[in-house]
Amino acid sequence: MKLWAGRFSKEADKKTNDFNSSISFDSRMFKEDIDGSIAHATMLSEQGIISVEDKESIVSELAKIKEEIIDGNLPIDPDAEDIHTFIEGELTRRIGQAGKRLHTARSRNDQVALDIRLYLKKECTALISQVKELEKVIAMQSEKYADVVMPGYTHLQRAQPITFGHHLLAYGEMFLRDIGRLEDAYKRMDYCPLGSGALAGTTYPLNRERTAELLGFTGPTQNSLDGVSDRDFCIELASAISILMMHLSRFSEEIIMWCSWEFKFIELDDAFSTGSSIMPQKKNPDIAELVRGKAGRVYGDLMTLLAFMKGLPLAYNKDMQEDKDAIFDAVDTVKLCLTAFIPMIETMTVLPNNMKKAALGGFINATDCADFLVSKGLPFRDAYKATGELVALCIEKGITLDVLPLEDYKEICDLFDEGVYDAISLERCVSMRTPLGSPCPDNVRKQSANLLEKIK
Ligand code: ARG
Numbered sequence: 167m168k169l170w171a172g173r174f175s176k177e178a179d180k181k182t183n184d185f186n187s188s189i190s191f192d193s194r195m196f197k198e199d200i201d202g203s204i205a206h207a208t209m210l211s212e213q214g215i216i217s218v219e220d221k222e223s224i225v226s227e228l229a230k231i232k233e234e235i236i237d238g239n240l241p242i243d244p245d246a247e248d249i250h251t252f253i254e255g256e257l258t259r260r261i262g263q264a265g266k267r268l269h270t271a272r273s274r275n276d277q278v279a280l281d282i283r284l285y286l287k288k289e290c291t292a293l294i295s296q297v298k299e300l301e302k303v304i305a306m307q308s309e310k311y312a313d314v315v316m317p318g319y320t321h322l323q324r325a326q327p328i329t330f331g332h333h334l335l336a337y338g339e340m341f342l343r344d345i346g347r348l349e350d351a352y353k354r355m356d357y358c359p360l361g362s363g364a365l366a367g368t369t370y371p372l373n374r375e376r377t378a379e380l381l382g383f384t385g386p387t388q389n390s391l392d393g394v395s396d397r398d399f400c401i402e403l404a405s406a407i408s409i410l411m412m413h414l415s416r417f418s419e420e421i422i423m424w425c426s427w428e429f430k431f432i433e434l435d436d437a438f439s440t441g442s443s444i445m446p447q448k449k450n451p452d453i454a455e456l457v458r459g460k461a462g463r464v465y466g467d468l469m470t471l472l473a474f475m476k477g478l479p480l481a482y483n484k485d486m487q488e489d490k491d492a493i494f495d496a497v498d499t500v501k502l503c504l505t506a507f508i509p510m511i512e513t514m515t516v517l518p519n520n521m522k523k524a525a526l527g528g529f530i531n532a533t534d535c536a537d538f539l540v541s542k543g544l545p546f547r548d549a550y551k552a553t554g555e556l557v558a559l560c561i562e563k564g565i566t567l568d569v570l571p572l573e574d575y576k577e578i579c580d581l582f583d584e585g586v587y588d589a590i591s592l593e594r595c596v597s598m599r600t601p602l603g604s605p606c607p608d609n610v611r612k613q614s615a616n617l618l619e620k621i622k
Contacts, residue, residue: 169251186484188248191491196242198284199249200232202277203257205380206360207268215271215370220264227261228253249281250274271372273364275394275482280360282490284381286403289497290352296504297345297410298621301338303512305614308334312610315592316431316521317530324528327595330431330521331614332605338617340413345621347406355399358383362393365481395481397471400493404468407500408461414503415461418454421510425451430520435513438506453510457503467496522592526566529557531590534598535567538589542581552579 168174178186204225211221231253234240246252251274258265308331318328358378361367367390374386387393424431425439434451442448470492474485532553539549555578560570567590575582588594600606 168247169254183245183247186247187245188487188490189242189244189246189252191494192249192278192281193242193252194494195281195285195490196235196249196253197232198281199253199277200228201284201381202280202360203253203268204228205377206272208380209373209377210267210270210370212376213371213373215372216264216267220267223261223264224257224268227257227265231256231260248274248278250277271363271368271370272360273362273394275364276359276362279362279394279396280358280381282493283355283357283359283383283399286355286399286493286497287352289501290348290355290403293407293497293501293504294345294348294352296501296508297341297348300504300508300511301341301345301617301621303508304334304338304341305617307511307514307516308332308338308610308617309614311516311518312607312614314516314518314521315525315596317525317528318605324524324530326533327525327530327592328599328605329596329607329610330516330518331607331610335610335613335617337413337417338614341410342617342620344406344410344413347409348403351399351402351406353384354402356384357387358385359387359393359396361386362390365391365394391481395478395483395486397475397486397489400489401468401471401475404464404471404493404496407496408464408468411457411461411464411500411503414500414507415458418451418458418507421454421514422451422458425449425454429524431517431524433515433517434510435515438510438513453506457507460499460503464496464499467492467499525592526568529560529567531567531592531595532557534595535586535590538586539579539581541589544579544581549579 168178177183207216207221207224207228210216211218216224231240235242240256242249243252246255254265254268257268310331311334312329312331314330315327316330316333317324318326318333358374358381360377360381361372361374378384378386387396421432421434423429425434434449434453436449438453439449440452442450471489474488478485535556536546536549536553539552540546544552556567556570556575559574559578560567563570568587572582572584572586575586597606600609602609
């Protein structure tokens, strides 16, 4: 029998019932639903709205129900309309009259808004610690490879020399911003909607500050219509997660490239790669590819949330039941991705010789060669042109700048001397890049320590 059976003369059609039901995806909020009800009943009794005896029997039975669900001794009825209905029904079945008093001054509209906030607050906290775990691994790896020279790219063309540690720390910065966004989303979801009722508050003398306090919120929400119809916190979290997934996806793309024979900058641990059913030589970076792909799925979740909220009149509308599937999927997906991604980065083998080999080709020291001429007093534009001619000459001869004879240098610009070979050596090119945020090994070591400090 439905909660709202009184007004209706027949039971809902079975298929309609299934269509309407949210139990298949909201039952995961059973703890939050029970915690919310315990706080609500406590406040109701403190305010003299229900008796202390009723409150006690509600609270102790709800605690039992929670334990039983956790232990698997109370299966959640898949035919229930939603988790709120199921728990209230079970409570009433067990304690009778007192159970029927629990829903005084409450609606499922403020109840569900509360449950999602409580659930997502926990998930948000867990996600922040997971991203911090990733940061620890990045800090560890960047410190380890602070000195390893590799080509830095623009347009996927070798551009200038950097260090592998520096490259990794770029992701460290992105994930720091992700942590900031998640913390920020948390702050705004940390308000308790309970007491908003169905939409118009209630006539009972509630103490909304008290319920908020009992549930660990910063405070109550300020407008009953907004309290039940706001899903910004889902959208904000989904967008923070989408940006995080975008970073994971870019990182994955690089991992995939670095694993290819064309690069061979790294090798993934066997535990984080897969083989091919037909090609015996293959070792595929499936984890990274899946993470890259799942970013699209999470963007879809964000779009779902934005799209169904668009144009909804105040206050609650059933469209909003779609929030849970979308935001839970986004949260589950990013957590799953991180669970596989973190140890993949932690266990990868870095191949410094291959990075160095790639760095030696592609004239990535050309800017430094031009800078050498600048140090001899030539204006940069002229130095740039002279170096361009040198590169063309090298290409013609099939060699690189470091082995081009000094006579050739001098022929193009007589300001060159023996010193140029040291000036364009890759080690020097990176070690001279010392200003804040640049790739020299000392900076990398300092910044990986800073990163650890920031996530404390
Ligand atoms: N299952 C519903 C949801 O997730 C709970 C709220 C139901 N409220 C209502 N007025 N039908 O949104």
